[in-house]
Amino acid sequence: MVGVLLLLLLFPLLLYIAAPHIRKMLANGVCASTVQLPGKVVVITGANTGIGKETAKELAQRGARVYLACRDVQKGELVAKEIQNVTGNKQVLVRKLDLADTKSIRSFAEDFLAEEKHLHILINNAGVMMCPYSKTADGFEMHIGVNHLGHFLLTHLLLDKLKESAPSRVVNVSSLAHHMGRIHFHNLQGQRFYSAGLAYCHSKLANILFTKELAQRLKGSGVTVYSVHPGTVHTELTRHSSFLRCVWWILSAFIKTPEQGAQTSLHCALTEGLESLSGHHFSDCQVAWVSPQGRNMTTARRLWDVSCDLLGLPMH
Ligand SMILES: NC(=O)c1ccc[n+]([C@@H]2O[C@H](COP(=O)([O-])OP(=O)(O)OC[C@H]3O[C@@H](n4cnc5c(N)ncnc54)[C@H](OP(=O)(O)O)[C@@H]3O)[C@@H](O)[C@H]2O)c1
Ligand SMILES: *[C@@H]1O[C@H](CO)[C@@H](O)[C@H](O)[C@H]1NC(C)=O
Ligand SMILES: *[C@@H]1O[C@H](CO)[C@@H](O)[C@H](O)[C@H]1NC(C)=O
Numbered sequence: 001m002v003g004v005l006l007l008l009l010l011f012p013l014l015l016y017i018a019a020p021h022i023r024k025m026l027a028n029g030v031c032a033s034t035v036q037l038p039g040k041v042v043v044i045t046g047a048n049t050g051i052g053k054e055t056a057k058e059l060a061q062r063g064a065r066v067y068l069a070c071r072d073v074q075k076g077e078l079v080a081k082e083i084q085n086v087t088g089n090k091q092v093l094v095r096k097l098d099l100a101d102t103k104s105i106r107s108f109a110e111d112f113l114a115e116e117k118h119l120h121i122l123i124n125n126a127g128v129m130m131c132p133y134s135k136t137a138d139g140f141e142m143h144i145g146v147n148h149l150g151h152f153l154l155t156h157l158l159l160d161k162l163k164e165s166a167p168s169r170v171v172n173v174s175s176l177a178h179h180m181g182r183i184h185f186h187n188l189q190g191q192r193f194y195s196a197g198l199a200y201c202h203s204k205l206a207n208i209l210f211t212k213e214l215a216q217r218l219k220g221s222g223v224t225v226y227s228v229h230p231g232t233v234h235t236e237l238t239r240h241s242s243f244l245r246c247v248w249w250i251l252s253a254f255i256k257t258p259e260q261g262a263q264t265s266l267h268c269a270l271t272e273g274l275e276s277l278s279g280h281h282f283s284d285c286q287v288a289w290v291s292p293q294g295r296n297m298t299t300a301r302r303l304w305d306v307s308c309d310l311l312g313l314p315m316h
């Protein structure tokens with residue numbers, strides 16, 4: 001009896017002592033590339049916290065000029081200072097970008113194109129998860145609006161610059177959650193039925209479909225594109241769901257740190273010889289399985305056209 005009680009008490013203790021080792025075991029995949037980036041230009045969205053911040057730090061460490069595209073410039077400036085301080089790279093710049101507002105996206109792109117000659121790496125990292133039903137400035141449902149349409153427009157506006165700077169890369173941070181996603185064209189904005197959890201999954205599926213379609217359209221241009229599942233990572237992503245926040249907190253000793261979560265994005269941005277895998281989905285720094293919905297090129301093409309239509313872009 002006493003033995004059982006003791007065991008029950010000891011077990012959590014032992015678990016927490018073992019936690020760092022368990023985390024190391026679970027956090028597979030480290031970006032092994034030693035590529036340095038002097039003279040290279042990087043844009044990364046949602047870089048003021050979480051996975052984006054760690055990704056930006058590592059790219060700055062390697063000597064790139066890094067633009068932190070953030071909706072909250074003040075938060076961004078603090079992080080830029082911190083990264084400059086840690087890396088010694090002063091070329092870490094903050095620019096205002098609110099992906100929930102196409103005006104903001106257009107003005108970000110306009111200023112960037114006027115200011116910079118090149119763009120070598122674009123990392124579409126920002127994301128919202130499980131927020132209550134709400135709309136962007138343009139009336140799109142928030143998940144599809146920010147995670148998909150916002151990045152779609154941004155990528156479109158920067159595409160010529162990427163082509164001129166080839167070899168260049170685009171990395172889309174998607175998620176394992178895409179497996180539960182479906183593209184319902186009659187309910188793209190959650191207007192008939194809305195579930196915050198599913199809306200996130202749908203938008204992450206959209207990221208994957210776009211990566212595939214864009215990879216095809218960019219064949220031969222020297223611009224290659226990848227989508228990424230970063231892993232289960234301890235970040236602020238769960239801020240809209242107290243249930244998930246609780247789960248993440250309990251798991252926090254085991255799941256990936258933001259630094260570990262950044263590894264697959266870095267792998268896709270940096271590793272030499274990845275070009276032939278353009279359009280593929282990566283997890284733990286390896287090519288990963290995509291759901292059947294994520295491989296349906298009919299859906300990918302239709303989503304492309306619908307997105308152009310919603311954003312008033314020419315379909316070419
Ligand atoms: N954490 C995980 O376990 C996990 C798993 C799979 C996929 N992911 C993906 O990883 C990416 C990064 O997430 P994270 O875990 O690092 O989450 P996070 O800590 O919540 O960071 C998200 C970032 O996106 C920014 N953002 C949100 N809405 C925006 C908008 N309208 N305009 C511009 N920026 C906006 C946030 O800015 P503010 O700070 O101003 O809100 C923040 O910088 C996301 O795409 C997410 O879907 C994460
Ligand atoms: C920069 O680094 C110095 C010394 O490491 C530290 O004292 C200072 O607080 C840091 N500043 C910022 C803004 O992180
Ligand atoms: C990334 O995803 C966005 C939104 O789904 C899409 O517009 C863009 O073309 C994608 N880019 C790449 C490289 O996959």
Ligand SMILES: *[C@@H]1O[C@H](CO)[C@@H](O)[C@H](O)[C@H]1NC(C)=O
Pocket residue numbers: 292296298299
């Ligand atoms: C792709 O999706 C469409 C529409 O949902 C479906 O009719 C079609 O059978 C799917 N194609 C494949 C190859 O799965």
